[in-house]
Amino acid sequence: LPSPPHENALPYASEVLPCSLHFVDGGMDLIVSYVYHGIVCWNVSSRAWKWRIQTGTRVARSSLSPDGSTIAICNLLNGFVRYDLNTGEMIRHYPVEVVENVPLPVIFIHQGRALLCGSDRGEVSIFNTEAGSLVQVLHHQGLCEYEYADGVDWIATGTSETGDRTNVILWYRHRG
Numbered sequence: 001l002p003s004p005p006h007e008n009a010l011p012y013a014s015e016v017l018p019c020s021l022h023f024v025d026g027g028m029d030l031i032v033s034y035v036y037h038g039i040v041c042w043n044v045s046s047r048a049w050k051w052r053i054q055t056g057t058r059v060a061r062s063s064l065s066p067d068g069s070t071i072a073i074c075n076l077l078n079g080f081v082r083y084d085l086n087t088g089e090m091i092r093h094y095p096v097e098v099v100e101n102v103p104l105p106v107i108f109i110h111q112g113r114a115l116l117c118g119s120d121r122g123e124v125s126i127f128n129t130e131a132g133s134l135v136q137v138l139h140h141q142g143l144c145e146y147e148y149a150d151g152v153d154w155i156a157t158g159t160s161e162t163g164d165r166t167n168v169i170l171w172y173r174h175r176g
Contacts, residue, residue, distance in 0.1 A: 005052060015036075035059055053088045057076060058075065061073065066111055070085060094132060154172050
């Protein structure tokens with residue numbers, strides 16, 4: 001793909017850095033989140049950009065909602081933000097204190113009804129997607145991942161950069 005549009009990129013955008021990719025429309029389009037250039041949807045066959053969301057902050061990671069209507073980003077400033085892909089408008093901010101300037105995981109869980117947000121302090125926050133309210137905090141240092149299998153929601157959190165103290169904790173919830 002060509003470089004994203006540079007108009008209205010962040011002023012300190014010295015290089016093009018994609019950080020997350022999401023195929024949509026049966027693989028016809030690709031949504032790319034860029035650290036300095038916001039979120040751009042590309043048509044794969046024509047290699048032309050279709051739309052762009054200017055986030056106004058750096059983007060570290062993104063997650064596409066299960067229904068493909070919204071995208072959530074870690075903004076490397078003050079937490080996480082969710083955008084409507086049809087309008088490009090910000091829907092909601094999910095505040096998480098950012099002390100260390102590191103990319104934090106963001107994952108839609110529970111069929112998109114909740115948002116799993118990592119932190120640099122050992123807390124993984126789960127927010128109600130629509131209300132924006134904090135539902136639960138999982139206390140553990142590190143990264144996180146989500147999976148649904150056989151009627152159980154699984155969340156795995158793991159430490160990073162901790163040498164011999166590296167560990168993984170599995171969290172689960174039975175549906176029903």
